[in-house]
Amino acid sequence: MEIIEHLHHIETRIRQACITAGRDPGSVRLLLATKTVTPENIKIALQAGQSLIGENKVQEIKEKYEALLSTPHEKHFIGHLQTNKIKDILKYGVSCVQSVDRSDLAEKLHQRLLQEQRTMDVLIQVNTSQEESKFGVAPGEAIELVKQVAKLDTLRIKGLMTIGLFSTDTVAVRNCFRLLKKIQQDIIVLQLPNVEMKELSMGMSNDLETAIAEGATIVRVGTAIFGKRQYPDSYYWNESKPVI
Numbered sequence: 001m002e003i004i005e006h007l008h009h010i011e012t013r014i015r016q017a018c019i020t021a022g023r024d025p026g027s028v029r030l031l032l033a034t035k036t037v038t039p040e041n042i043k044i045a046l047q048a049g050q051s052l053i054g055e056n057k058v059q060e061i062k063e064k065y066e067a068l069l070s071t072p073h074e075k076h077f078i079g080h081l082q083t084n085k086i087k088d089i090l091k092y093g094v095s096c097v098q099s100v101d102r103s104d105l106a107e108k109l110h111q112r113l114l115q116e117q118r119t120m121d122v123l124i125q126v127n128t129s130q131e132e133s134k135f136g137v138a139p140g141e142a143i144e145l146v147k148q149v150a151k152l153d154t155l156r157i158k159g160l161m162t163i164g165l166f167s168t169d170t171v172a173v174r175n176c177f178r179l180l181k182k183i184q185q186d187i188i189v190l191q192l193p194n195v196e197m198k199e200l201s202m203g204m205s206n207d208l209e210t211a212i213a214e215g216a217t218i219v220r221v222g223t224a225i226f227g228k229r230q231y232p233d234s235y236y237w238n239e240s241k242p243v244i
């Protein structure tokens, strides 16, 4: 089965990257980026020993929910979250929102969690590539956002997330990951209450080795496991509609 072979290949790449970086291979977790992937194919990967998926669209989470109920897994949200979809995020079993990038989103998430008497793990998404088209708080505003989110006691900040520059310029890509690590270090020094900075979610199919070398604890991989997607990523990373 192709998916399983691809999965083994990714596991090998992660292990090798850890060894090269002098890191414990157990210190990096693989998140399956499952946008557009059918529940059947997601199940193949989960049954092969994977445990974490990430979705970009609330609609897709809803559509796959029933089919995945009987297969144990953890689910993170890694896409742009509109405040009117917060209710659904809570209803459909998301355990961490990796894409908190503005205070009004954090505030509304908090209000809803208060009503439901629950908590939620979150990562703060930083736009390290500074491209207009990508979501995420500007690097210079990340610490201020972390401070604001830290005041909301239903939200548990676990770390930071970024999408690196899409480029063959490996130096430029590496600089994105370095910047995220630098922001993490700057935040750790502040010792803010209610802020854990353990997780760095960075690195995808094409750049996971670089991300691991720079300290990633979660790599998010889609294409290299499930194959090419039909929609351009811009459909998921900004508000523009795909050209079909």
Ligand SMILES: *Cc1c(COP(=O)(O)O)cnc(C)c1O
Pocket (backbone or CB within 6 Å): 033, 035, 056, 078, 079, 163, 204, 205, 206, 220, 221, 222, 223, 224, 233, 236
């Ligand atoms: C699609 C996606 C990924 C995975 O990208 P691939 O290049 O397919 O591995 C990772 N992170 C986010 C936020 C994504 O939307």
